[in-house]
Amino acid sequence: MYDRSAKLSAKGVVIEYWLQRSRTLFTAVQGVDLTVRPGELLAIVGPSGCGKTTFLNAVDGLIPIAGGNLTLDGREITRPGPDRAMVFQQPGLLPWRTVLGNVIFGVEAQGTMSKKESIARAKHQIELVGLAGFEDAYPLELSGGMQQRVNLARALLTDPEMLLLDEPFAALDAQTREMMQLELLKIWSQTRKTALFITHDIKEAIYLSDRVIVFTRRPGRVKDEVEIKLSRPRDLRVKRDPQFLTYEDRIWESIQEELAVPAERLIAGVPAA
Amino acid sequence: MSIKEADRVLPVTAGESNATREKRSVVQPSRIKQYEPLVLGTVSVVLALTAWQLVANARIYSILFLPGPWDVAQAFVKLFQTDDIWLDIGTSGMEMGIGYGMAIGVGLVLGMLMGWYTRFQYALDPFVNFFYSTPRIVLIPLFILWWGIEMPPKIAVIFLGALFPIIINTMAGVRNTEAALLRVARSFGASDALIFRRVVLPGSVPFILTGFRLGIGHALTGVVVAELIAAKHGVGQIIAIAGQTFQTPKMLAGVILIACTGMLLTTILQRIENRFQTWRPQIR
Numbered sequence: 331m332y333d334r335s336a337k338l339s340a341k342g343v344v345i346e347y348w349l350q351r352s353r354t355l356f357t358a359v360q361g362v363d364l365t366v367r368p369g370e371l372l373a374i375v376g377p378s379g380c381g382k383t384t385f386l387n388a389v390d391g392l393i394p395i396a397g398g399n400l401t402l403d404g405r406e407i408t409r410p411g412p413d414r415a416m417v418f419q420q421p422g423l424l425p426w427r428t429v430l431g432n433v434i435f436g437v438e439a440q441g442t443m444s445k446k447e448s449i450a451r452a453k454h455q456i457e458l459v460g461l462a463g464f465e466d467a468y469p470l471e472l473s474g475g476m477q478q479r480v481n482l483a484r485a486l487l488t489d490p491e492m493l494l495l496d497e498p499f500a501a502l503d504a505q506t507r508e509m510m511q512l513e514l515l516k517i518w519s520q521t522r523k524t525a526l527f528i529t530h531d532i533k534e535a536i537y538l539s540d541r542v543i544v545f546t547r548r549p550g551r552v553k554d555e556v557e558i559k560l561s562r563p564r565d566l567r568v569k570r571d572p573q574f575l576t577y578e579d580r581i582w583e584s585i586q587e588e589l590a591v592p593a594e595r596l597i598a599g600v601p602a603a
Numbered sequence: 604m605s606i607k608e609a610d611r612v613l614p615v616t617a618g619e620s621n622a623t624r625e626k627r628s629v630v631q632p633s634r635i636k637q638y639e640p641l642v643l644g645t646v647s648v649v650l651a652l653t654a655w656q657l658v659a660n661a662r663i664y665s666i667l668f669l670p671g672p673w674d675v676a677q678a679f680v681k682l683f684q685t686d687d688i689w690l691d692i693g694t695s696g697m698e699m700g701i702g703y704g705m706a707i708g709v710g711l712v713l714g715m716l717m718g719w720y721t722r723f724q725y726a727l728d729p730f731v732n733f734f735y736s737t738p739r740i741v742l743i744p745l746f747i748l749w750w751g752i753e754m755p756p757k758i759a760v761i762f763l764g765a766l767f768p769i770i771i772n773t774m775a776g777v778r779n780t781e782a783a784l785l786r787v788a789r790s791f792g793a794s795d796a797l798i799f800r801r802v803v804l805p806g807s808v809p810f811i812l813t814g815f816r817l818g819i820g821h822a823l824t825g826v827v828v829a830e831l832i833a834a835k836h837g838v839g840q841i842i843a844i845a846g847q848t849f850q851t852p853k854m855l856a857g858v859i860l861i862a863c864t865g866m867l868l869t870t871i872l873q874r875i876e877n878r879f880q881t882w883r884p885q886i887r
């Protein structure tokens with residue numbers, strides 16, 4: 331049943347959390363079916379708390395799945411691997427390491443590259459994300475946007491087959507965010523890595539991706555799927571294109587429907603997201 | 604991609620690079636501000652000593668009850684002219700060195716193990732809590748009974764004094780590792796050993812050094828009290844004998860010697876701590 335054209339394939343993926351306090355199992359994701367094609371940039375949007383981060387963590391191999399199957403290139407995902415790299419919502423930089431030290435941390439953890447080589451490549455990678463001249467700065471001396479660039483560079487340096495991004499620009503102001511979107515598109519168009527991008531921002535999802543997946547409210551499932559047929563390369567003007575707005579309306583409606591679902595579908599005793 | 608392109612897309616970083624990097628703080632502190640702690644500290648100490656000298660000079664109380672700073676200074680110089688002083692300092696120093704060194708070694712290992720392995724902590728917690736809430740100096744008579752009045756009982760009490768603050772702080776440091784950093788490390792497939800060395804340990808340094816600093820206080824208390832009770836040589840012994848023979852200035856000279864040792868060690872640790880903190884921007 332494995333789809334040969336898929337990079338990542340999720341079939342009926344169920345993810346549960348064990349709630350220690352109430353001693354119950356809590357279903358965060360209930361039967362997600364989706365595929366990500368090689369070289370595709372796929373965005374996932376959905377109401378807050380619907381299990382997007384949870385799903386992405388499972389793809390990264392940080393948490394196990396309780397049901398269904400989740401495969402990368404046909405192999406089951408059981409743990410983190412060098413074929414995937416995550417760009418976290420919070421930058422998660424080591425405060426005592428410089429920009430350079432943080433960018434090499436990913437490959438250092440994987441133990442796949444010599445120190446010398448990693449430093450040489452990291453310098454190039456730092457340039458690529460627009461941080462040239464800041465190699466020796468510490469994270470606390472950087473702005474939020476610059477910290478996210480380090481976060482991105484660290485993931486890119488591991489040269490993964492698939493890039494996982496969990497709302498990487500959510501904490502940034504509108505201008506910086508647009509700049510980072512441009513930057514990401516540029517890097518993505520050069521490398522054509524398969525990417526799974528999670529966001530709350532519908533415009534961001536449409537602007538970046540080839541396809542947008544809408545999740546239902548918790549427990550999350552795939553509700554809708556919108557193919558984005560805007561030509562590439564895209565500049566920021568595409569956000570005012572009539573076709574763009576049509577996509578935006580459709581996705582917005584879809585999420586609104588979810589937010590309006592009657593409360594009975596909520597599971598009682600659920601913690602705040 | 605050419606560098607030019609990057610510049611066009613990212614005007615902010617291009618202009619920022621030189622201006623903000625050179626100075627770590629927003630405003631460079633003025634010269635006066637820089638020396639403020641030193642100047643104010645010196646002034647207040649001088650004032651206090653003067654007041655003390657004036658009160659002592661009035662001789663409302665005899666030199667036995669209240670010697671002035673000058674008397675103490677003279678006693679201090681005389682102390683260093685005696686033959687035994689270096690034997691005393693050497694004895695106390697050696698006791699400190701061995702006891703405190705052992706406390707660092709054992710404390711670090713146990714603290715890390717207890718922080719990293721929850722089961723290890725469960726097993727050792729009762730002992731750590733018991734000893735930490737008992738003033739360890741009350742065990743001195745027992746140690747003297749076991750090992751006599753030479754070095755071993757002192758080493759034991761210094762060791763126990765410094766050990767528990769070091770264990771507890773090291774453990775807290777390991778425990779306080781940010782979950783987000785652990786998640787990042789795991790996501791990149793880091794081994795447990797690498798996570799420990801590169802994430803947990805560097806993050807624990809401030810805690811560990813705080814433990815060391817608290818340990819110094821406990822260790823110095825241990826050495827002096829142990830020598831007060833029974834000893835052949837040692838700075839605590841100088842204080843004890845001077846006190847019993849009513850040589851108050853000499854006694855205070857001994858006290859100052861201990862205090863200076865404590866301050867010196869604390870300053871050294873502070874320096875080490877600062878070296879590990881260059882990444883932290885100044886608060887003011």
Ligand SMILES: Nc1ncnc2c1ncn2[C@@H]1O[C@H](COP(=O)(O)OP(=O)(O)OP(=O)(O)O)[C@@H](O)[C@H]1O
Nearest residue numbers: 347358377378379380381382383384385601602603
């Ligand atoms: N470690 C955890 N333990 C227990 N429950 C959790 C845990 N992490 C998440 N959850 C629950 O799982 C559900 C999905 O959480 P998740 O973080 O995946 O949502 P999300 O879609 O990423 O939300 P947001 O868009 O707000 O980031 C939430 O209801 C949350 O309460």
Ligand SMILES: [Mg+2]
Nearest residue numbers: 382383384496
């Ligand atoms: Mg999330």
